[in-house]
Amino acid sequence: MTTVTPAAPTQLLAQTGLEARQAIRSGRWSGHTSGTAPHFVQGNVVILPEALANDFLRFCQRNPKPCPLLAVSEPGDPRLPRLGADLDIRTDVPRYRVWRKGELVDEVTDIGALWRNDLVTFVIGCSFSFEQPLIDAGIPLRHIAQGKNVAMYRTNIQTAPAGPFHGPMVVSMRPMTPANAIRAVQVTARVPAVHGAPVHLGDPALIGIADLATPDFGDAVDILPGEMPVYWACGVTPQAVVMEAKPDFCITHAPGAMLVTDLLDSELAF
Amino acid sequence: MTTVTPAAPTQLLAQTGLEARQAIRSGRWSGHTSGTAPHFVQGNVVILPEALANDFLRFCQRNPKPCPLLAVSEPGDPRLPRLGADLDIRTDVPRYRVWRKGELVDEVTDIGALWRNDLVTFVIGCSFSFEQPLIDAGIPLRHIAQGKNVAMYRTNIQTAPAGPFHGPMVVSMRPMTPANAIRAVQVTARVPAVHGAPVHLGDPALIGIADLATPDFGDAVDILPGEMPVYWACGVTPQAVVMEAKPDFCITHAPGAMLVTDLLDSELAF
Incomplete structure (x- = not known):
């Protein structure tokens, strides 16, 4: 009898943003999101303490072409209801990078243990x-x-x-x-x-x-x-601007492992 | 006593398309229309016999970038109500050129005597x-x-x-x-x-x-x-395509002496 070992999947197969987030939240996927939930908007993630968040929000407002903001959370609130009713930023990104004073210190699949009441999440449009x-x-x-x-x-x-x-x-x-x-x-x-x-x-x-x-x-x-x-x-x-500013604490998505939202690409077009 | 002879005006001063057409129709202006009735749409004019007009209409339909049609008249009808309720193409262009077999044969300020029941007027957007x-x-x-x-x-x-x-x-x-x-x-x-x-x-x-x-x-x-x-x-x-086709009979506006319409430039933008 021959046992066929299935190859590890190279892509998260999901039809919708919700389906993708559920797979990620449950720990079934921690890889990149290229090709996942086609036509659903994916976003870059930057999470900063509130003190810096206000400056960063003004930076994005002043530079909309490189920093197109899809959503900004309330301070301390891990939800982003405009991008998905169930969305929890502590669990819904496949992999996160944790930065202290501009240095990469960890890569994790859940940031529940790192969450603070002053953190603000920025979701920025992606290519x-x-x-x-x-x-x-x-x-x-x-x-x-x-x-x-x-x-x-x-x-x-x-x-x-x-x-x-x-x-x-x-x-x-x-x-x-x-x-x-x-x-x-x-x-x-x-x-x-x-x-x-x-x-x-x-x-x-x-x-x-x-x-x-x-x-x-x-x-x-x-x-x-x-x-x-x-x-x-x-x-x-x-990303380059935030790293250059060397914030005491910052969390981002890992390259290619994006937040998948409920927005459709077509909703972003006028 | 010194007599000051006023210089001939170099521009038709009119605030609206209607005002411009009235000056032209009455014979008070037969020059170019550059700067006339700012923000009102001006058009290139091509008048062809019906037999050729159908081919030319298809040509414009197939080549909308060089031949953006603003209006086409009914055969034999000198009116273009979409461009002006009063508009009469026989009198409302400052100067016309008359062509036979692709040769320029006359330049006139009124084409009433040349009008025929089979003529179709094309008005094409202008720069x-x-x-x-x-x-x-x-x-x-x-x-x-x-x-x-x-x-x-x-x-x-x-x-x-x-x-x-x-x-x-x-x-x-x-x-x-x-x-x-x-x-x-x-x-x-x-x-x-x-x-x-x-x-x-x-x-x-x-x-x-x-x-x-x-x-x-x-x-x-x-x-x-x-x-x-x-x-x-x-x-x-x-214009180059029509001249190259050497139609038996054709009337156009003279260069720079355009049809001034009631449309606003802003109405053409989406």
Whole structure:
């Protein structure tokens, strides 16, 4: 008799945000959320003590393209009812990173033991929601075709500071034909809750990028003849800005292991 | 006693489309309409016999970016009530050009004597309506700053043919910074009735333009360091296509002497 050992699943199969959160909350999934609950909005998570939270809220308000806020919790309240009636931020993210004074100190699957009455949760729009409308519009995305992470670069575009939060904007770059670049401006302008229209087109030197072949984050992708690079404000910006500010205490999602919400991507488009 | 002879007016001063048409209809104005009745929509005019009109209507339907139709009359009916209750196309354009077999044979200020029961009037959106939202959005337009006509180029982008109507798309080009180019895509995408979003950005060779310094129509303008050329489908396209088809009989407006309508530019935006 032969025993077939099933391969470990590589993706959380869920049809809705609620289904995904239930699997995560029960401990059945602690991996990435790429491809989970297609068309449901996923979010980056930043949890900060209230004293810093007010500065960070003003930072997001002043920099909506890199920091599109989907929801902010009440201080000490782990719920985010606008994103899901059952949602509990202490259990509903597959993996969390815990930071003290800007240093990564732990990676956990539940933050119940770390919760405090002064913590404020920020959920920030993520590129999964942002790329789906491009794909739906028939615009090929090179990094997806090449099975890579998107290429990201630090720029010389300064964010508007607030309290201890400041620093350069990080952009993601997607090469495309000029006709697709025009269409991509139209498509992404309709989703301001996930970075909106591009911040730049064409010459990388004009925004302080020295070499497209050496991204600061993610993977370099090919740019074919007749294509132009198109740059969007990137959700790595607030993460980089928070780490730079070295808060005494901070919790974030682990890379790729996002909060899955009840919002539909299409609800974010006007 | 000194007699001061007033200078001939260089602009038809009118606050509304109706006021402009009344001045034109009464013979008080036969010049260009640039700056007349600001924020009221002006249109290019093409008048064709019914036999060809059906082909031309299909041509416009298939090529909405270069040929954005504002209105089409009933055959033989000189009225266009959607553009003005009083509007009579036989008298309300300052100057008309009369064409036979593709040759310009006359320029007149009234076409009452030429009117036929089979003529169909096409009114096509014009760049005046199209540039006003860009200016309102704070995007500087070089050709206006330099007091020039916009630069226009024949491209290798083919229009979709219909009957005898076919030929390359003509584009207008406006240089701007990448940030303004992105904003201009958003602004002009909202006015599909006047050419809509650009058809190309950046490298002119990709659409068959050999040299930006030598436009096929209009005037060359400077492109400054850090700017990119942005290209829109141009209303010269249908004019070039009609002339190329050499219809037995055709009437158009004279360059710059447009039909002024009761529509507001803002009504064309969604």
